[in-house]
Amino acid sequence: xxxxxxxxxxxxxxxxxxxxAARAAYQTxxxxxxxxxxxxxxxALGALxxxxxxxxxxxxxxxxAIESRHPEYAPQAALYLGRLLAGQEExxxxxxxAYQQAIxxxxxxxxxxxxxxxxxxxxxxxxxxxxxxxxxxxVDSRHVEAAPSAAIALGELLADRGDLDxxxxxxxxxxxxxxxxxxxxxxxxxxxxxxSGRAAKARHVYQRVIKSGHPDAAPMAALRLGEIWxxxxxxxxxxxxxxxxxxxxxxDAAPMAAxxxxxxLAERKDWDGAKIAYQQAVDSKHPDVAPMAALKLARxxxxxxxxAGERAxxxxxxxxxxxxxxxxxxxxxxxxxxxxGDLAGARxxxxxxxxxxxxxxxxxxxxDAASRLWQILLEQGDKSAAAMARKEAIKLGLDAGRASxxxxxxxxxxxxxx
Numbered sequence: 001x002x003x004x005x006x007x008x009x010x011x012x013x014x015x016x017x018x019x020x021a022a023r024a025a026y027q028t029x030x031x032x033x034x035x036x037x038x039x040x041x042x043x044a045l046g047a048l049x050x051x052x053x054x055x056x057x058x059x060x061x062x063x064x065a066i067e068s069r070h071p072e073y074a075p076q077a078a079l080y081l082g083r084l085l086a087g088q089e090e091x092x093x094x095x096x097x098a099y100q101q102a103i104x105x106x107x108x109x110x111x112x113x114x115x116x117x118x119x120x121x122x123x124x125x126x127x128x129x130x131x132x133x134x135x136x137x138x139v140d141s142r143h144v145e146a147a148p149s150a151a152i153a154l155g156e157l158l159a160d161r162g163d164l165d166x167x168x169x170x171x172x173x174x175x176x177x178x179x180x181x182x183x184x185x186x187x188x189x190x191x192x193x194x195x196s197g198r199a200a201k202a203r204h205v206y207q208r209v210i211k212s213g214h215p216d217a218a219p220m221a222a223l224r225l226g227e228i229w230x231x232x233x234x235x236x237x238x239x240x241x242x243x244x245x246x247x248x249x250x251x252d253a254a255p256m257a258a259x260x261x262x263x264x265l266a267e268r269k270d271w272d273g274a275k276i277a278y279q280q281a282v283d284s285k286h287p288d289v290a291p292m293a294a295l296k297l298a299r300x301x302x303x304x305x306x307x308a309g310e311r312a313x314x315x316x317x318x319x320x321x322x323x324x325x326x327x328x329x330x331x332x333x334x335x336x337x338x339x340x341g342d343l344a345g346a347r348x349x350x351x352x353x354x355x356x357x358x359x360x361x362x363x364x365x366x367x368d369a370a371s372r373l374w375q376i377l378l379e380q381g382d383k384s385a386a387a388m389a390r391k392e393a394i395k396l397g398l399d400a401g402r403a404s405x406x407x408x409x410x411x412x413x414x415x416x417x418x
Contacts, residue, residue: 003037010044019048034327039068041139043077050084058084059094059291066101071353073271075107078220079114095121095223105135112143116150124155129382131157139173155188183217191224197356199228210244219245219253226257239266246280255284259293282316291322295329310336325354331369348378358396365394 001010007242008281010025026048029041044062062084065077078101082306085095099121102114119134135157138150151174159169174185190205202224209221226241242264262277278300281293298313314336317329334349357366370393377386 001026001028002032003032003041006032006045007037007041010041014048019052023135027087034348035335036070036073037074039065039070039077042068043073043080043323046077046080050080055084055088057255062098066098071105072107075102076112076113077107078105079110079117081362082114082121086117091164092121092125097325109143112138112146112150115141116146116153119150120153124151128157128161129241139170142177148185149179151177152181152184152188155185161190164196166169168192180214183212183214187217187220187224190221193229194224203228214252219248219250219257222248223253223257223260226260230260235264235268244286251284252286255281255286255289258284259289259296262293262296263329266300271304275300286318287322291317291320291325294320295332298329307336307340312339323360324362325362327353327362327365327369330356331365334369334372338372343376347373347380350376354392363396365405367393370396 006025006028010022011204012028012263013019013025014022023045026041026045027036032038032043042065046058046065049057059081062077062081062215066074066081068074082098082102083089084096085098088095096118099118099241102110103118105111113152114137115134119131119138122128122131122134132154135150135154137267138146138303139154141147144275151170155167155170155174155336157172158164171185171188171192174181186205186209190202190209193199193202206221206225206228210218212218222241222245226238226245229235229241230238236322239261242257242261243406245253247262248254252290258277258281262274262281265271265274265277277299278293278297282290282297284290294313294316296315298310301309301313311333313331314333318333330349330353334353337343337349338346350369354366354369354373357363359368370389374386374393375387377383377389
């Protein structure tokens with residue numbers, strides 16, 4: 001079979017759900033050694049391996065296509081490899097190298113997309129100057145798909161840095177580039193207005209975005225409108241827009257709106273409504289929102305003296321492994337168990353809270369955990385361990401900017417709610 005025909009046959013087999021036969025067809029094309037079809041077959045094999053979550057195989061075939069230096073398929077392979085490795089926390093260097101190879105190729109499609117991917121990766125890693133340069137490169141390319149997305153990402157990044165004028169320009173550029181990016185850019189502009197105290201103008205822009213019906217921008221605009229009305233004490237309107245965002249089922253706006261709705265209802269002591277809203281946020285499994293929502297849910301169960309619900313909510317947070325919420329959940333679980341007289345369980349929880357908080361740099365929480373651990377060890381009569389805990393509590397207390405650590409009180413009084 002001719003190499004091009006083998007590739008076409010492989011694509012047909014892959015679409016029919018027969019990856020083994022597709023691989024065999026692609027390998028036939030690779031074995032031909034053809035200058036064009038061998039790198040294309042390697043690219044197809046890499047994509048097939050990636051679909052099957054075979055990172056090693058995908059990397060091998062993408063690298064083969066890159067090394068061919070084919071003017072069309074090598075840059076595409078470098079782009080795909082960069083995207084693949086960007087999702088692998090342990091190989092950021094590999095992702096950066098692959099993206100840079102695609103950028104250096106000057107390919108009219110792969111290079112701007114790779115610069116966008118590199119910019120987002122660098123922003124996640126805290127290299128803001130590098131991220132800005134990469135995103136500007138994509139914007140300057142005027143690429144029909146990548147440039148508007150890069151302009152919006154640049155606007156968000158600059159706004160987070162407090163460079164509001166440059167952020168405004170970036171959003172305006174996204175609007176000028178068009179291609180469906182305008183509603184998202186208008187959300188960015190409205191956020192700038194909202195946070196600079198021009199709420200009325202922000203509301204007007206958000207309303208326009210909602211009317212656009214954009215699948216991503218409209219739910220986010222509804223969320224932001226809910227925030228504005230809540231800040232202005234217009235509870236009924238805030239509830240309306242939070243629920244509108246929730247009903248959209250948008251992967252980000254809906255859980256964020258559910259969390260905000262839970263806060264609003266909890267402030268009004270509508271515990272049943274708040275529980276439902278927070279549970280929606282928890283059920284979303286959103287990596288940023290769900291753990292904090294579960295922590296808030298635990299607070300409501302504490303208010304209602306529902307210890308089983310409270311404990312279950314803490315476990316959800318702990319299982320999430322969230323860097324900020326999990327240590328707090330361990331600490332609060334320790335308080336719950338201590339209140340119930342389970343000193344062994346409380347000790348384990350405070351030890352874990354201390355370990356995580358200390359390792360993650362939450363020094364104040366670590367000091368509180370060490371102090372509570374000291375208290376339990378005293379009650380258990382473990383004087384040696386208590387002395388060590390006391391020493392650590394004092395050191396952490398000083399590190400947290402305190403004058404001294406407080407002497408623990410031998411009482412089962414519950415501490416602050418989460």
